[in-house]
Amino acid sequence: MTTASAPEDRGNGARWLRQIWRGISVPLVAVLLAGLIGAVLLVISGANPLQAYGALFKGAFGSPVAIQRTLEKATPLIFSGLAVAFAFKAGLFNIGAQGQLLIGAIVAAFVGFSIHGLPAIIHAPLALLIGGLAGALYGAIPGALKTYTGAHEVIVTIMLNYIAINITDYLADGPWKDPSPTNIVARTPKILPSAELPILGNIPLGFIFALVAAVVVWWVLYRTTLGYEIRTVGLNSSAAQYAGIRVARTIILTMALSGFLAGLGGAVETQGIVFRYQPGFNAGLGFDGITTALLGKTSPFGVIPAALLLGAMRAGASQMQFDAGVAKEITDVITAFILFFVAADVIVKTLIRQRESDDEKVVLSKGWGG
Amino acid sequence: MELTAPTTRSATTSWIFKNKWLLLIGAIVVGTIAYAYATNDRVTTAVLASTLRQSTPLILGALCGLIGERSGVVNIGIEGQMLLAAFIAFLANVYLGNLWLALIIGALTGALMGALLAFMAVTLKMDQIIGGTVINILAVGLTGYFYTAGLVTKGKFAPISLGPLADIPLIGPVLFNNPPITYLAIILVFAVHYVLFHTRWGLRTRAVGEHPRAADTVGINVFRTRYINVILAGAIAGLGGAFLTLEGVGSFERLMTNGRGFLALAIMIFGKWTPLGAWAGALLFGFLYALNTQLQFSGVSLPPQLIGSLPYVATILVLAGFVGRSRAPAASGQPYETEG
Numbered sequence: 001m002t003t004a005s006a007p008e009d010r011g012n013g014a015r016w017l018r019q020i021w022r023g024i025s026v027p028l029v030a031v032l033l034a035g036l037i038g039a040v041l042l043v044i045s046g047a048n049p050l051q052a053y054g055a056l057f058k059g060a061f062g063s064p065v066a067i068q069r070t071l072e073k074a075t076p077l078i079f080s081g082l083a084v085a086f087a088f089k090a091g092l093f094n095i096g097a098q099g100q101l102l103i104g105a106i107v108a109a110f111v112g113f114s115i116h117g118l119p120a121i122i123h124a125p126l127a128l129l130i131g132g133l134a135g136a137l138y139g140a141i142p143g144a145l146k147t148y149t150g151a152h153e154v155i156v157t158i159m160l161n162y163i164a165i166n167i168t169d170y171l172a173d174g175p176w177k178d179p180s181p182t183n184i185v186a187r188t189p190k191i192l193p194s195a196e197l198p199i200l201g202n203i204p205l206g207f208i209f210a211l212v213a214a215v216v217v218w219w220v221l222y223r224t225t226l227g228y229e230i231r232t233v234g235l236n237s238s239a240a241q242y243a244g245i246r247v248a249r250t251i252i253l254t255m256a257l258s259g260f261l262a263g264l265g266g267a268v269e270t271q272g273i274v275f276r277y278q279p280g281f282n283a284g285l286g287f288d289g290i291t292t293a294l295l296g297k298t299s300p301f302g303v304i305p306a307a308l309l310l311g312a313m314r315a316g317a318s319q320m321q322f323d324a325g326v327a328k329e330i331t332d333v334i335t336a337f338i339l340f341f342v343a344a345d346v347i348v349k350t351l352i353r354q355r356e357s358d359d360e361k362v363v364l365s366k367g368w369g370g
Numbered sequence: 371m372e373l374t375a376p377t378t379r380s381a382t383t384s385w386i387f388k389n390k391w392l393l394l395i396g397a398i399v400v401g402t403i404a405y406a407y408a409t410n411d412r413v414t415t416a417v418l419a420s421t422l423r424q425s426t427p428l429i430l431g432a433l434c435g436l437i438g439e440r441s442g443v444v445n446i447g448i449e450g451q452m453l454l455a456a457f458i459a460f461l462a463n464v465y466l467g468n469l470w471l472a473l474i475i476g477a478l479t480g481a482l483m484g485a486l487l488a489f490m491a492v493t494l495k496m497d498q499i500i501g502g503t504v505i506n507i508l509a510v511g512l513t514g515y516f517y518t519a520g521l522v523t524k525g526k527f528a529p530i531s532l533g534p535l536a537d538i539p540l541i542g543p544v545l546f547n548n549p550p551i552t553y554l555a556i557i558l559v560f561a562v563h564y565v566l567f568h569t570r571w572g573l574r575t576r577a578v579g580e581h582p583r584a585a586d587t588v589g590i591n592v593f594r595t596r597y598i599n600v601i602l603a604g605a606i607a608g609l610g611g612a613f614l615t616l617e618g619v620g621s622f623e624r625l626m627t628n629g630r631g632f633l634a635l636a637i638m639i640f641g642k643w644t645p646l647g648a649w650a651g652a653l654l655f656g657f658l659y660a661l662n663t664q665l666q667f668s669g670v671s672l673p674p675q676l677i678g679s680l681p682y683v684a685t686i687l688v689l690a691g692f693v694g695r696s697r698a699p700a701a702s703g704q705p706y707e708t709e710g
Contacts, residue, residue, distance in 0.1 A: 045516070151689045151693070152696055154639060155640060155686075155689055159685050160686075161629075162629070162681075166679040173675070294499065294500050329511050329517075331511070333511035335507050336504050336511055339507065340490070343496045343497060344496050
């Protein structure tokens with residue numbers, strides 16, 4: 001098949017391919033450029049980039065177990081990425097996904113270890129649901145404070161992140177501490193098998209839930225009245241007010257739903273990976289949600305490949321450290337440059353001679369003033 | 371000549387009337403400190419000195435944030451700017467063995483990160499939240515990748531006593547016996563306030579942050595103004611980072627900024643984008659930190675994690691109860707496009 005023919009000769013297939021190319025060209029080139037910069041750094045510090053990247057790839061995709069690890073690492077990022085992206089749509093910057101995730105994780109653990117005698121078909125979803133609801137409650141606080149007192153959600157969510165660390169540390173070292181005589185650290189008891197999320201083949205059930213969550217978020221945002229209201233408030237909250245949208249209610253609800261997603265992320269991590277709550281085990285997963293959301297251009301479906309990319313780098317990093325002796329933080333440097341090139345698509349599009357279109361540009365920070 | 375108010379009140383009374391809440395809060399603070407000092411002078415002095423120390427990196431970070439936003443550039447990369455500056459300043463101290471040189475290098479590192487932010491925000495017109503996030507991740511990656519354990523520190527800044535001033539009870543040990551970056555931070559609060567509100571440059575900066583189109587029309591170079599402000603602001607964040615390795619802890623640890631850049635962001639909003647307001651916020655936060663340490667020290671029967679939440683809970687309460695709605699500079703976060 002040739003692509004050199006005149007535009008009118010192109011069939012539907014070619015146009016379709018062109019559409020796909022338009023969608024993936026920028027991220028693809030961004031990953032390549034960022035990898036190149038990472039390679040330069042590796043060479044400077046005396047490592048072999050081919051060996052390092054080879055090990056990274058092997059650790060992320062080299063075997064069914066490696067793929068499973070990639071999916072496991074991507075799962076919480078999809079949830080926290082969706083949480084941040086969802087709030088962005090209403091013009092809210094939820095830096096608090098981290099705190100909401102921690103609360104969701106520990107509450108799911110509590111439901112998981114404290115309720116006995118339930119069948120798995122009830123116990124596991126119940127723990128997920130209550131974990132998510134705990135995150136929703138925790139997320140609703142900054143929403144309510146914003147609407148009723150004008151307190152800026154950025155400050156409140158930052159503070160609530162610290163408070164969440166203290167609350168979970170306290171619970172894991174106090175009332176919910178693992179009472180078994182061999183335990184000396186701060187952690188909850190192990191959850192019961194009935195609350196665990198199984199792995200289907202090599203696909204963790206939590207990952208499938210994450211994909212479903214992305215579809216639901218897309219549906220809510222673009223196919224429901226609530227979604228329309230959320231996006232209108234995000235574009236112009238005074239116009240939304242004028243048009244009869246209850247802005248206060250929309251803001252609180254958005255923050256609660258955002259918190260629900262983050263809380264679910266924590267619950268899935270507890271029930272599918274850690275099987276208990278232990279301080280430090282979920283560190284940074286919520287903050288990485290910001291990166292994931294931005295990398296996915298705040299679109300519910302963009303979050304999935306973004307999370308998979310970050311998850312793959314995380315899954316492969318230890319293999320790279322082991323095989324090539326390269327510190328795993330190089331993946332953070334690469335991530336920073338991928339985000340840079342995806343956002344600075346002017347550079348990439350000039351490189352591959354693609355015309356710029358304004359509709360793809362992400363604008364987030366206009367909602368800052370609250 | 372100032373215009374006089376068309377009332378019978380004298381200038382002094384009207385000034386007092388205008389600032390009654392500020393004066394009331396000030397009186398309460400002074401009264402409380404005096405009472406505490408009379409009750410236990412040693413602990414009071416220690417808590418207040420600790421307050422100032424804890425507030426130093428926060429106010430430096432907050433100044434960085436507010437200078438950027440006043441010129442129309444949102445900076446959520448303060449955390450990264452501070453972290454990288456802390457790391458590079460530490461390395462400079464280890465390899466050059468000169469604290470002052472290390473301090474300058476730390477500030478330059480911050481400035482360089484500021485330049486990167488300005489390049490992304492102004493030249494590339496990239497979304498500024500993304501620009502700041504890029505800086506944060508980059509700093510975590512670079513400091514983690516190049517960090518080597520076991521580097522031995524070459525000491526840190528010692529307090530400089532300001533002669534007889536340092537002998538005044540309470541005020542002396544708290545205000546006039548500090549290491550250099552702490553003094554520098556206090557000077558910068560007033561310097562930034564003066565420049566921002568009492569000079570032509572400050573007026574232009576604020577014009578660019580509120581209404582770049584209008585500023586452009588009267589001949590102010592929007593791009594240049596934003597670049598210079600964001601780079602200078604980065605240098606101030608660099609000082610905040612250098613504080614951690616050269617004055618506070620004395621050595622570098624991974625992720626040692628520990629969210630201070632984000633707290634600084636919160637303090638900036640808390641202070642409604644003014645240097646003096648931010649300073650009040652930073653001091654309040656520093657005080658709550660110091661109080662928290664003191665409470666844990668003195669063996670209060672509450673669990674330490676719950677006392678540990680005190681600064682954050684108190685900030686939310688103060689914010690929700692007294693500060694209320696805050697308004698960012700109108701053009702903050704928006705890239706400026708020239709017409710034509």
